[in-house]
Amino acid sequence: SSELTQDPDVSVALGQTVRITCQGDSLRDFYATWYQQKPGQAPVVVIYDKNKRPSGIPDRFSGAASEKTASLTITGTQAEDEADYYCYSRDSTGNHVLFGGGTRLTVL
Amino acid sequence: EVQLVESGGGQVQPGGSLRLSCAASGFTFSDYNMNWVRQAPGKGLEWVSFISSSDDYIYYADSVKGRFTVSRDNAGKSLYLEMTSLRVEDTAVYYCAREHDSGVYVPYFDLWGQGTLVTVSS
Numbered sequence: 511s512s513e514l515t516q517d518p519d520v521s522v523a524l525g526q527t528v529r530i531t532c533q534g535d536s537l538r539d540f541y542a543t544w545y546q547q548k549p550g551q552a553p554v555v556v557i558y559d560k561n562k563r564p565s566g567i568p569d570r571f572s573g574a575a576s577e578k579t580a581s582l583t584i585t586g587t588q589a590e591d592e593a594d595y596y597c598y599s600r601d602s603t604g605n606h607v608l609f610g611g612g613t614r615l616t617v618l
Numbered sequence: 619e620v621q622l623v624e625s626g627g628g629q630v631q632p633g634g635s636l637r638l639s640c641a642a643s644g645f646t647f648s649d650y651n652m653n654w655v656r657q658a659p660g661k662g663l664e665w666v667s668f669i670s671s672s673d674d675y676i677y678y679a680d681s682v683k684g685r686f687t688v689s690r691d692n693a694g695k696s697l698y699l700e701m702t703s704l705r706v707e708d709t710a711v712y713y714c715a716r717e718h719d720s721g722v723y724v725p726y727f728d729l730w731g732q733g734t735l736v737t738v739s740s
Contacts, residue, residue: 543726545663552713552730553663559723595668596663605677607653607665 514597514610518535521616522587530613532597542580543598544573546591547612553596557582584615592617620644620729627734634704634738640697640714640731648672648692651717653716653727654699656710658699666712667699682708704738711735 511521522528532542543562547554555564557573560580570585580599584591597610626638636672640652654666666678667688676688687700711733719725 516621529684536636541724543724547663552731552732553727555728558718558726562650564728594662597676598726605668605675606679607655609655609663609665 514599516595516597516610516613518611519614519616520617522584522615523618524589525586526614527583528584528587528593530595531582532580532610533555534599534608534610535578536599536601537575537580537607539602540600540604541571542575542581544571544580545596545598547594547596548592554556556595587615587617589617591615605609622716622729622731624712624714624734625732627712627736629739631740632704632706632738635700635702636704636736638699638701638712638714638734638736640696640699642695642716645716647695649720651715651725652690652697653715654688654697655713655715655727656708657713657729657733658707658710661710664676664706664710669697670718675714679694702714704736706738709736709738 544557546556547553556567556571560575561573572583574581595613599608622640631687651670653668669688685703713733714731715727716729717725718728
């Protein structure tokens with residue numbers, strides 16, 4: 511399969527921990543990247559190469575991977591973390607990009 | 619300032635054509651692979667096309683292959699997407715995105731434009 515599957519909606523109480531998952535066969539061969547997108551804005555990468563954070567991304571964001579599943583964890587979720595989150599990887603050739611369907615995170 | 623600025627979007631009838639442009643500034647454009655990504659209204663991200671830094675590798679999503687053509691002008695620091703035989707389902711915001719592939723296992727998009735809206739409707 512050349513798809514990445516995400517839960518469409520996830521909610522979390524302010525200050526709590528939330529885990530967003532992504533499943534797909536390609537994740538056995540390629541690390542996941544995670545993007546955050548807020549309304550009306552372009553996506554921003556929050557995790558790359560499974561668990562690395564670009565400069566400027568808070569350390570409450572972390573990533574992990576196991577077999578065909580990648581996960582993004584936000585520890586101590588803040589109101590500004592409310593956004594859509596997309597996982598991203600490559601197909602079996604490595605040449606085509608795959609995006610997950612996205613997870614809308616609501617902070618209660 | 620390091621940025622990408624798309625232009626060329628607009629409304630077009632089904633079967634029509636449109637050419638999108640992406641102007642790069644603030645970095646050495648010719649050093650980077652580039653991509654187009656689109657997002658239909660209220661929907662998720664969909665990768666469209668890739669072009670390598672020196673134009674020797676080009677890839678397309680199956681949904682646009684044979685209808686869209688990506689190109690670049692390194693001297694002019696610009697990326698293009700020629701879209702033909704447009705369909706209603708091509709309606710989306712189109713983003714150009716720079717690829718970061720240095721020192722990483724899986725390249726990712728580290729710089730995005732603000733997007734340009736393409737509406738295919740009769």
